[in-house]
Amino acid sequence: MSFKMLSDIVNESNQKQIAFWEVVLNDDCKNEGLSKDESMKRMSDIYLAMKEADLNYDPNALSSSGMTGGDGALLEKHRMQPNRLIGDFLTKVMEKAVKMGESNACMKRIVAAPTAGSCGVIPAVLITYEEERKVSVNKIVEALYVAGGIGEVLAESAEISGAKGGCQAEIGSASGMAAGAIAYLEGGDNETIVHAVALALKNMLGLTCDPVGGLVEVPCVKRNVSGAVNAIISSQMAIAGIRSRIPPDEVIDSMRRIGNLIPECLKETSKEGLAITATALKTVVH
Amino acid sequence: MQLFDIIGPIMVGPSSSHTAGAVKIGYVAGKLLDEPISEAIILLHGSFLATGKGHGTDRALIAGLLGMEPDDSRIPNSIEIAKDRGMDIQFGEISLKDAHPNSVLLKLTGKYGRSLDIIGESLGGSIINISSIDGLSANFSGDYPTLIVHNMDQPGHVAEVTSMLSHKSVNISSMQLYRESRGGNAVMVLECDQEIPTQAIEWLKKLEGVEKVTYYSLK
Ligand code: SF4
Numbered sequence: 001m002s003f004k005m006l007s008d009i010v011n012e013s014n015q016k017q018i019a020f021w022e023v024v025l026n027d028d029c030k031n032e033g034l035s036k037d038e039s040m041k042r043m044s045d046i047y048l049a050m051k052e053a054d055l056n057y058d059p060n061a062l063s064s065s066g067m068t069g070g071d072g073a074l075l076e077k078h079r080m081q082p083n084r085l086i087g088d089f090l091t092k093v094m095e096k097a098v099k100m101g102e103s104n105a106c107m108k109r110i111v112a113a114p115t116a117g118s119c120g121v122i123p124a125v126l127i128t129y130e131e132e133r134k135v136s137v138n139k140i141v142e143a144l145y146v147a148g149g150i151g152e153v154l155a156e157s158a159e160i161s162g163a164k165g166g167c168q169a170e171i172g173s174a175s176g177m178a179a180g181a182i183a184y185l186e187g188g189d190n191e192t193i194v195h196a197v198a199l200a201l202k203n204m205l206g207l208t209c210d211p212v213g214g215l216v217e218v219p220c221v222k223r224n225v226s227g228a229v230n231a232i233i234s235s236q237m238a239i240a241g242i243r244s245r246i247p248p249d250e251v252i253d254s255m256r257r258i259g260n261l262i263p264e265c266l267k268e269t270s271k272e273g274l275a276i277t278a279t280a281l282k283t284v285v286h
Numbered sequence: 287m288q289l290f291d292i293i294g295p296i297m298v299g300p301s302s303s304h305t306a307g308a309v310k311i312g313y314v315a316g317k318l319l320d321e322p323i324s325e326a327i328i329l330l331h332g333s334f335l336a337t338g339k340g341h342g343t344d345r346a347l348i349a350g351l352l353g354m355e356p357d358d359s360r361i362p363n364s365i366e367i368a369k370d371r372g373m374d375i376q377f378g379e380i381s382l383k384d385a386h387p388n389s390v391l392l393k394l395t396g397k398y399g400r401s402l403d404i405i406g407e408s409l410g411g412s413i414i415n416i417s418s419i420d421g422l423s424a425n426f427s428g429d430y431p432t433l434i435v436h437n438m439d440q441p442g443h444v445a446e447v448t449s450m451l452s453h454k455s456v457n458i459s460s461m462q463l464y465r466e467s468r469g470g471n472a473v474m475v476l477e478c479d480q481e482i483p484t485q486a487i488e489w490l491k492k493l494e495g496v497e498k499v500t501y502y503s504l505k
Contacts, residue, residue, distance in 0.1 A: 028289040049296045065340045104299030107362040151292035214337035216300040
C-alpha cells in the first residue's frame with residue numbers, strides 16, 4: 001500500500017522508532033516481496049545509473065529538434081571561473097541539473113525521478129552532496145528512500161505528471177522530494193524533512209506545463225535547475241528551523257486542487273504559454 | 287504507485303510515453319510475431335505523429351521491434367541496426383478511429399512468412415496497451431504472459447482454452463472476448479499469472495475452428 005499522507009510515514013516512524021527512510025524501505029519490501037538487501041541493492045543500482053548518466057554527459061550532443069545541447073558545458077566552464085557570485089556547491093548543482101536534462105533530450109539513458117522531464121533535479125542535488133560533503137553511498141541511498149516516500153505521497157494525493165497536474169507535478173514534485181532528501185542528509189528530524197517538502201512545494205504551486213513543440217526541452221531542461229536550487233534553499237530554511245505556516249499535507253492537497261484547475265491548454269498539450277509564442281512556432285517545424 | 291515507478295525506471299529519454307512506451311510497444315509486437323522481422327510498416331497517429339520525431343518515437347519503436355528494452359543505450363541507433371539486420375522499414379501517417387492520441391499501427395512481416403497487424407497505445411508513464419491485433423480488438427499491457435486466440439465464434443472454444451489452462455495449472459488474471467459478428471471471427475485475450483507451456487500452445491493451434499494462436503511470453 002502506498003502512503004497517502006506524509007503524516008502516515010511520520011507517524012509510523014515515531015511509533016516504531018525507526019527512521020523515515022526505513023518506513024519507506026519496509027513498505028517497499030512488503031509490496032514487492034523483497035528482502036531489505038534486495039530492495040537496497042535495487043536502489044543503489046538506480047543511484048549508480050544516475051551517476052553514470054551524469055558522467056556520460058556529452059557536451060557536443062544536440063537534440064533532434066536542435067533546441068537543446070551544450071548548456072551544461074557552459075556551466076561547467078563557468079564553475080572554473082575564480083570570481084563567481086555563487087558558491088561551489090550550488091554552481092555544481094546547477095551544472096548537473098542542466099546536464100541531465102540535456103542528456104534526456106538527447107536520447108541518453110537517465111533515471112525518471114519522478115518523470116523523464118524532471119530527471120535532473122534529484123541526481124543534481126544528491127550526486128553533488130556525495131561529492132562535496134564526502135558522505136557514503138549508503139547514506140545517499142537512504143536519502144533516495146526519503147525522496148521516494150515523498151514521491152509516493154505526491155503520486156497518491158496529488159499528481160506526478162505534467163499532463164495531469166501541470167509542471168508543479170513534475171519539477172515541483174521532484175523539488176519537494178529532493179528537499180526532503182537533503183533535509184534528511186543534513187540531520188533533520190521527521191518534522192524538518194516534511195517542512196522542507198512543504199516549503200519547496202509552495203514555491204512551485206501553479207507551475208504550468210507548456211513545452212515548445214510538445215518536446216521535453218523548453219522550458220523543461222532549465223527548469224530542472226530551478227527545481228534543484230529550490231530544493232536546497234527550502235531544505236536550508238527547514239534546517240534553520242523555519243516551518244511552513246500551512247502544514248505539509250495541506251500543501252499537497254492544495255497542489256492537487258490547483259492541478260485540477262490548471263486548464264488543459266497548459267497541461268502538456270502545447271496549446272498555450274511558451275509553446276505558442278512567435279519564436280516557438282517558428283522554431284519547431286511539424 | 288510503487289516506489290521504483292517513482293524513483294525510476296532507468297530509461298533512454300526524452301519521454302516516458304513517446305520514447306519508453308514506444309519501445310515497449312515495439313518490444314511486445316516483435317515478441318508476438320515471434321520470428322525475425324523482414325518488413326515493418328509503421329503508421330503513426332495523433333501525438334505520435336505530431337511530436338514523434340523530436341521524441342525519437344520512430345527509433346524507439348524500431349528498437350523495440352529488434353528486442354531492445356527501454357533502457358538500452360542503442361535505441362538512438364536502432365534504425366541503422368535494423369537495416370544491418372535486413373529489416374525493411376517504412377514510416378507513414380494514419381488517422382485511426384477512436385484511438386488514443388499516442389497510437390501506432392504496426393504491420394509486420396516475418397522472415398518465415400508470419401504476419402501481424404498491431405495497434406499499440408502509450409498511455410503515459412511507460413504504460414502501454416495493445417488495443418488491436420489483426421483488426422480485432424484486444425486490450426493488454428504486456429506486463430503478463432498473454433495468450434491471444436483467434437477462432438470462429440462457435441460454442442466450446444472458451445471452455446477448451448480455459449480447461450487446458452487449468453490442466454496446466456496456469457491461473458488467468460484477466461480474460462476478454464471480442465467478435466466481429468455472431469458466428470464470425472472472434473478473439474480471446476487471456477492474461478495469465480504463469481507462463482503457458484509450448485506444447486499446450488501447439489495443441490491449441492491444431493484445434494478445429496481455431497485460426498491463429500499468438501502467445502506473448504515474458505521470458
Ligand atoms: S514543462 Fe511539462 S514536459 Fe516540461 S518538465 Fe514541466 S511538466 Fe515536464
